[in-house]
Amino acid sequence: MNKLAREATHKLKKTDFEQLSEFRFQMRRFERFSENATHEEGITPLQYLLLLHIRGFPNRDWATVGELAERLQAQHHGVVALVSRCEALGLVRRQVSDTDRRQVEVHLEKSGNEILDKLAQLHRKELKLLQGAFQVPQIKY
Template identity: 40%
Template sequence: MPPSKRRAAPTGTTKRGAAVGAVDYEALARFRYRLRAFLAFSENAAKKAGLTPQQHQALLGIKGFVHPGPATVGDIARFLLIRHHSAVELMNRMAKLGLIARVADPADARRVQLKLTRKGEQKLQALSRKNVEELRRAASPALRRLLKSSPPPGEA
């Protein structure tokens, strides 16, 4: 194809295998900073609510895990990127705190399904509201449009 007919890559993007440009480094740095700032906000909010950040993430994983049937300990281990035995210990601690309940899988008694208790639901609802508000406040215009198109937690 003649050079005049080729479509140029948008400014700031790289073709597969091409060197990363200064604009890409700047965009990546800004993006990583915003991720860290949001994570710091979310972790601080979890601590103020009396949860560890990992407990908050586990509540979110149990509530938001999208697949047929309730989340299992194995699902949460994968969601949190931790080993199965670490997820078991975390679920034990969360059950003692009254945040989650374990239910035997009716199809396979060896498997345990996880569900949030009323207390766990309330904590997750409050934290999710704060996190969505923070995302809306700090988000880029594109992310802001996406967040506006989705209902607030608990209204879906």
């Protein structure tokens, strides 16, 4: 029996529902905090995530639209539009790759870095307050 089949046959207990509910509650509280913090900085939560994923991309300071789409779990064309909106705000810039002219890199501009620095500090403080709230419940089979 595969893992998914075992999970489907496991009878959930009241405590399982309580743990799932608490996890979703804490996750939503954090999302709500993030929504408010980003709006106060004049950007949307999705724009913040774009900036975060560009700067946080492993081993470099830029990302392609395709990589950002994967990180955001979004459609490629939607991320193209998001990048365009951020570019119009002066938060990011597109640059054709020096090594592969078919590839377009998305880089943070100074204003994007400044907003990201401020918001990331706020998010880290909030995460410290929630420390332990995001523990994944033990699942027994």
